[in-house]
Amino acid sequence: MDTAFFFIQLLNGLQYGLxxxxxxxxxxLIFGIMGIINLAHGSFYMIGxxxxxxxxxxxxxxxxxxxxxxxxxxxxxxxxxxxLFRHLYAxxxxxxxxxxxxxxxxxxxxxxxxxxxxVHGVAVPGMLSGSIPLTDNLSYxxxxxxxxxxxxxLAGGLYWLIQKTRLGMMIRAGSTNREMVQALGINIxxxxxxxxxxxxxxxxxxxxxxxxxSSVYPNMGAQVLIICFVVVVIGxxxxxxxxxxxxxxxxxxxxxxxxxxxxYAGVSTYLLMALVLLWRPEGLFKRI
Amino acid sequence: xxxxxxxxxxxxxxxxxxxxxxxxSLELHVGQVHAVIGPNGAGKSTxxxxxxxxxxxxxxxxxxxxxxxxxxxLAGLKSDRIARLGIGRSxxxxxxxxxxxxxxxxxxxxxxxxxRAWRIFRGADGYADVNAxxxxxxxxxxxxxxxxxxxxxxxxxxxxxxxxxxxLATQPRVLLLDEPLAGMGSQESQRIIELxxxxxxxxxxxxxxxxxxxxxxVAHRLTVMVNGEVIESGAPAEIRASLKVQQAYLGDAHGGTxx
Amino acid sequence: MNPKRAWTRPVVLLAxxxxxxxxxxVSETFYIQLLTKxxxxxxxxxxxxxxxxxxxLVSLGHAAFYGLAGYVLARVSxxxxxxxxxxxxxxxxxxxxxxxxxxxxxxxxxxxxxFIMVTLAFAQMxxxxxxxxxxxxxxxxxxxxxxxxxKMGGISLLNLEDRxxxxxxxxxxxxxxxxxxxxxxxxxxxxxxxxxxxxxxxLQALGFPTFRYKLASYMLSGTLAGLAGYLAAAQFGFVxxxxxxxxxxxxxxxxxxxxxxxxxxxxxxxAFAFIxxxxxxxxxxxxxxxxxxxxxxxxxxxxxxxLLLPRGLLGVPxxxxxxxxxxxxxx
Numbered sequence: 001m002d003t004a005f006f007f008i009q010l011l012n013g014l015q016y017g018l019x020x021x022x023x024x025x026x027x028x029l030i031f032g033i034m035g036i037i038n039l040a041h042g043s044f045y046m047i048g049x050x051x052x053x054x055x056x057x058x059x060x061x062x063x064x065x066x067x068x069x070x071x072x073x074x075x076x077x078x079x080x081x082x083x084l085f086r087h088l089y090a091x092x093x094x095x096x097x098x099x100x101x102x103x104x105x106x107x108x109x110x111x112x113x114x115x116x117x118x119v120h121g122v123a124v125p126g127m128l129s130g131s132i133p134l135t136d137n138l139s140y141x142x143x144x145x146x147x148x149x150x151x152x153x154l155a156g157g158l159y160w161l162i163q164k165t166r167l168g169m170m171i172r173a174g175s176t177n178r179e180m181v182q183a184l185g186i187n188i189x190x191x192x193x194x195x196x197x198x199x200x201x202x203x204x205x206x207x208x209x210x211x212x213x214s215s216v217y218p219n220m221g222a223q224v225l226i227i228c229f230v231v232v233v234i235g236x237x238x239x240x241x242x243x244x245x246x247x248x249x250x251x252x253x254x255x256x257x258x259x260x261x262x263x264y265a266g267v268s269t270y271l272l273m274a275l276v277l278l279w280r281p282e283g284l285f286k287r288i
Numbered sequence: 289x290x291x292x293x294x295x296x297x298x299x300x301x302x303x304x305x306x307x308x309x310x311x312x313s314l315e316l317h318v319g320q321v322h323a324v325i326g327p328n329g330a331g332k333s334t335x336x337x338x339x340x341x342x343x344x345x346x347x348x349x350x351x352x353x354x355x356x357x358x359x360x361x362l363a364g365l366k367s368d369r370i371a372r373l374g375i376g377r378s379x380x381x382x383x384x385x386x387x388x389x390x391x392x393x394x395x396x397x398x399x400x401x402x403x404r405a406w407r408i409f410r411g412a413d414g415y416a417d418v419n420a421x422x423x424x425x426x427x428x429x430x431x432x433x434x435x436x437x438x439x440x441x442x443x444x445x446x447x448x449x450x451x452x453x454x455x456l457a458t459q460p461r462v463l464l465l466d467e468p469l470a471g472m473g474s475q476e477s478q479r480i481i482e483l484x485x486x487x488x489x490x491x492x493x494x495x496x497x498x499x500x501x502x503x504x505x506v507a508h509r510l511t512v513m514v515n516g517e518v519i520e521s522g523a524p525a526e527i528r529a530s531l532k533v534q535q536a537y538l539g540d541a542h543g544g545t546x547x
Numbered sequence: 548m549n550p551k552r553a554w555t556r557p558v559v560l561l562a563x564x565x566x567x568x569x570x571x572x573v574s575e576t577f578y579i580q581l582l583t584k585x586x587x588x589x590x591x592x593x594x595x596x597x598x599x600x601x602x603x604l605v606s607l608g609h610a611a612f613y614g615l616a617g618y619v620l621a622r623v624s625x626x627x628x629x630x631x632x633x634x635x636x637x638x639x640x641x642x643x644x645x646x647x648x649x650x651x652x653x654x655x656x657x658x659x660x661x662f663i664m665v666t667l668a669f670a671q672m673x674x675x676x677x678x679x680x681x682x683x684x685x686x687x688x689x690x691x692x693x694x695x696x697x698k699m700g701g702i703s704l705l706n707l708e709d710r711x712x713x714x715x716x717x718x719x720x721x722x723x724x725x726x727x728x729x730x731x732x733x734x735x736x737x738x739x740x741x742x743x744x745x746x747x748x749x750l751q752a753l754g755f756p757t758f759r760y761k762l763a764s765y766m767l768s769g770t771l772a773g774l775a776g777y778l779a780a781a782q783f784g785f786v787x788x789x790x791x792x793x794x795x796x797x798x799x800x801x802x803x804x805x806x807x808x809x810x811x812x813x814x815x816x817x818a819f820a821f822i823x824x825x826x827x828x829x830x831x832x833x834x835x836x837x838x839x840x841x842x843x844x845x846x847x848x849x850x851x852x853x854l855l856l857p858r859g860l861l862g863v864p865x866x867x868x869x870x871x872x873x874x875x876x877x878x
Contacts, residue, residue: 037660039797087854093660094605098804099853101797105846113840222793226671229664237660266675270668274653277665281656340752371754383749385742396742399735400754405763408731412738458753 004135009255015144015213017251018151022206023224024231024243025158026199032238033171034192036088039100041203042225043107048073048204049216050111053120056211062125066208070201077200081193089192108218117218122211147209154202155244162240171195230269234276236283245284293318293353293492294339294375294462300347301334308334310516311348316462316492321484323495323503326513327536332496333380335513336464339494340377341367352462371400376460378451380467380496386440390431393439393450394422397457422457428486429453430479445476452480456487463493469502481505504528512536560725560812567718571711580782583714585822586721587778592802592814593724594771599800600808601732602764603744604655607663607796608670609772611650612643614791616773617780618677621689629693632707636695636777643773644766651765655758670791678788688787695781707781717778721815724771728811731767740764744809801849824848 027041051072055065084103088096123129124143131139162168170186207220214220231250235242250269257265276284292315301309309331316322324332337343339350341362350362352373362370371377385393398421399412413419426432429449434442439450452468465484469477477499484493484506497503503510504524511521512533520526520533527533567586571579595609616639623638624630654665677683694707707713731737739760742750751757780786789795798821806817828834828841837844 031660037663084850084854093663094599094804094808095853097605097607097663098801099850101801102846102849102853104797105842106850107846109840109843109846113843226667226793230668233657233661233664233668263680266679267672270672270675273665273668277653277656281661283661342748342752366751366756368751368754368756371752377752379749383746383752385745385749387745392738396738396750397753399738403735403739403755405736405739405760408734408736410735411730411733412735413733415735454753 004138007134008138008140009259010252011140011144011148013252013255014248015148015151015251016255017248018148018155019206019210020224020227020231020251021244021247022151022154023203024228024235024247025155025240026202027228028232028235028238028240028243029171030196030199031232033195034085034089036085037093037096037100038085039097039225040103040107041199041228042221042223043104044073044077044200044203044221045207045210045224046111046218046221047076047107048207049122049211049220050115050207051204052208052211053122053216054115056122062122062212066205069208070205073204074197074201076204077197078193080200081196085196086189086192104222107221111218119215119217121215124212143212147213150209151206154205158240227269230273232283233273234283236285239283239285242283242285291353292316295351296335296339296348297351298348299335299338299345299350301331301338301343302346308516309338312511312513312516312518313348314494314511314518314521316494318461318492319489320508321488321493321495321506322509322511323497323507324511324513325497325500325503329515330513331516332513333466334516336377336466336494336496339370340375340464341365341370355461371458371460374459374461375464376455376458376462377464378455378466378468380470382444382447382451384439384447384450384454386438388439389435390426390437390439390442390450391422391435394425394453394457395419397454398422398425398459400458421459425453425457428456428483430483445472448472449476449480452483461491463487463491465493466496467498468495469497469499477502564718564722568715571714576710579710579714581822581826583710583717583782584779585819586714586717587775587782588799588802588822589815589818590717590721590724590778591772591775591799592806592818593728593811594768594775595799596803596806596808596811596814597728597732597740597771598764598768599803600810600814601737601744602740602761602768603747604761604765605663605800606666606768607793607800608666608668609768609799610791610793610795611666611670611673612647612769612772613776613779613795613799614670614677614786614788615646615673616640616643616776617786617790618683618689620695620777620780621684621691621786622682624691624693624695627692629696632695632697636774639777640770640773643776644770647766647769648762651762651769655761655765667793667796670793670796673791674788677791683788684786686788688785691780691784691786694784713782717782720774720778724774725811725815728771732811736760736763741809805849805852 023041023045026044027038030036030038030041048069051069052062052065055068056062059065059068084099088099124141128143128146130142132142132145133139162171170191173180227250231243231246234249235244235246250272253268253272254265257268261268294316296315297313298311299309299313300307300311312331312335314322314324324335326332334343338345339362345363348363352360352362352375354360354373360373385396388396395412395418398418402415402418404410404415423432426435429452431446431449431453434446439447442450448468448471452465455463455465468480472480481502484495487493488506495503495507507524509522510524510527512519512527514536519536520530567582570582591609591613595606598604598606598609619639619642620630620635623635650669654662654669657665678686683689694713696703697705697707705712705716707716732740739750739755742755743757743760747757776790779790802817802821803814804817805820806813806815825841825845828844829838831838834841
């Protein structure tokens with residue numbers, strides 16, 4: 001493997017990892033703060049991708065589709081939280097698993113009814129469709145760099161939000177002491193609704209921007225969900241740092257695995273998880 | 289004076305920047321009640337957790353002498369291993385099996401000494417030795433009449449009694465009693481104090497309590513903890529007379545309840 | 548339980564078994580096969596109930612054992628000839644026990660939500676092993692052209708190609724698993740497991756090495772799931788990576804929860820209800836164009852149950868009686 005090829009795989013791995021991070025971040029935040037395990041989180045990724053595809057098909061412009069799609073998914077998140085997830089806060093994880101499993105089935109079938117079961121491609125937006133030359137023969141797609149860039153910006157934004165703002169302080173406080181936060185007059189219901197919507201939007205947005213690269217297909221939700229679980233296990237529940245580190249680790253392992261040992265690439269992520277379990281069962285980091 | 293059966297030496301526990309227990313030493317002897325008193329937050333429960341193995345010490349040592357006079361180093365052992373060595377504890381916050389019957393709570397506790405886990409086809413209710421121990425423990429704790437009731441249906445005081453009964457059913461040599469009288473009325477308290485008196489000759493008891501009347505009624509030795517440290521340790525009369533202790537604790541905590 | 552009525556349960560159970568036993572004699576092939584499938588699922592559900600309902604360990608990856616056993620049968624069976632039950636079944640069960648031991652040592656280091664996630668992850672790992680590596684047959688799966696044979700000294704004892712005989716074998720095994728688990732759960736070991744579910748911290752403080760008990764439960768549960776998987780593969784004649792997939796794991800977990808955990812007959816009922824509901828909802832004769840999207844109705848049903856019924860389907864009678872108590876499942 002020569003340097004340019006290695007570099008390309010490195011960039012691919014980072015890009016995949018950063019996308020994973022967006023999805024996993026929502027999962028770990030929702031669990032860390034509200035104590036809810038949401039099996040349907042992957043479905044939001046899928047929903048984002050399908051919304052992007054259908055709106056892009058209608059408008060002919062992916063960026064416009066994403067712009068329109070984001071508020072839709074935020075709304076969806078708020079609705080779901082208010083109608084369904086709100087009732088799960090005090091319940092046993094078992095019932096959360098049960099309800100969200102049912103939701104997966106509902107989302108998958110609705111997707112099948114509304115958009116069908118075919119695989120769809122989405123065109124890269126015009127201004128981002130070029131490539132940056134690396135060597136005489138190899139170049140790297142601008143769009144993939146754009147994805148990584150956007151994810152990094154969002155990661156930075158999240159860090160700033162959680163560590164440096166009042167809202168972030170409430171988030172951190174709310175995760176450790178719900179009653180106290182309520183006693184301080186902060187509307188915890190609204191806080192939770194916003195956090196949930198944020199998690200949903202992040203996952204959906206990831207699906208939207210990933211669409212040109214990974215296509216839009218029925219099983220994408222389940223696939224990403226399980227990997228996100230591994231991210232959360234490795235990184236530690238509730239830890240955004242952990243999610244970032246773990247996502248990058250998995251992104252790189254999976255990408256390099258696919259080129260070095262293609263038959264075992266799929267297994268590599270789980271072997272990584274097994275190693276972490278041996279060494280640090282609670283994950284690499286803890287809490288926010 | 290017999291040799292100490294359990295000795296904690298300069299036991300320390302740190303949680304990040306907070307030192308909850310700071311170089312605490314004490315000894316437990318069979319036939320003696322060693323009471324540990326102090327204001328809330330003094331580290332008494334943490335100390336108990338360190339000895340029972342539910343927390344790992346950050347420093348110091350704990351040694352236990354078993355029947356064969358072998359000295360075990362308890363630091364770092366898991367709580368089940370320590371329990372099997374003969375160190376039993378009861379909890380300040382009632383920690384029983386609420387959905388089970390009162391008898392089953394004790395039977396399960398007694399089963400810990402005769403696990404017979406391989407006998408997967410033999411019904412658990414059929415072991416006479418285990419049943420007898422459970423029955424005796426219930427009687428000793430005064431719950432004989434409540435045997436068939438669900439533990440969740442017991443009154444608070446009765447649940448505290450069950451706490452102790454379960455501890456007894458494991459037939460320990462050392463008893464770590466964490467506020468056994470918490471939330472009990474005076475009649476129930478008397479019952480438990482009498483029980484402690486009966487148990488004393490054959491056991492080494494560490495008693496954490498806020499009820500000073502009870503403490504002075506049964507304790508042979510007192511250790512006073514404040515902010516994780518031992519400020520005084522000695523016979524009850526000495527402690528009662530100590531100015532240091534009066535200033536720190538006794539003066540304003542006369543038989544008070546915890547928060 | 549009221550001693551005067553202690554005899555009612557065995558009688559009811561015996562009656563059910565007898566009724567089921569007569570079923571193949573009066574019914575047509577499709578229903579015999581369907582009921583066989585249901586009974587296999589009942590074994591699968593009971594195995595998971597041991598773990599979830601009695602030990603308190605919620606696994607979302609139980610299909611790993613189910614599918615592993617099926618794959619073992621598929622790989623060990625000769626291309627077109629029947630394999631011997633005597634050799635393939637122990638091999639399949641043994642593989643499950645070993646896999647349970649190895650993964651158990653890792654997953655049992657976690658608890659709660661982590662446990663749910665890592666069990667799912669390990670099943671998914673197996674999915675990739677069967678899907679991508681040479682060990683499995685890829686996404687196309689592997690066919691098992693002949694049912695295993697049950698021979699002793701050259702004489703065939705059971706002809707499993709006969710659907711009725713296969714039905715009775717499965718019925719017998721389901722009853723055996725039920726009775727076995729009933730005994731085990733009433734033993735010292737079983738009581739300790741329930742103690743772990745109820746208050747593991749206290750049980751450990753009393754002197755029980757709870758990790759070992761959990762590992763034993765995990766291995767037993769995985770092995771019994773393997774029994775179900777072996778039978779399913781034998782019945783269906785085909786294995787593919789989907790059988791270790793999360794849909795399979797999720798489905799059996801739903802059966803256990805719907806049936807009300809901590810109750811063996813609940814697990815069996817849950818399996819019956821789930822599969823029959825699935826069959827009903829996907830029946831085109833009844834639902835026409837909606838039948839294709841039966842999972843939507845199933846999903847909604849599950850969501851509603853999750854929101855309203857803490858005790859699963861077994862809680863329905865008490866819901867109507869107006870007293871819905873929240874009790875952990877202990878019989």
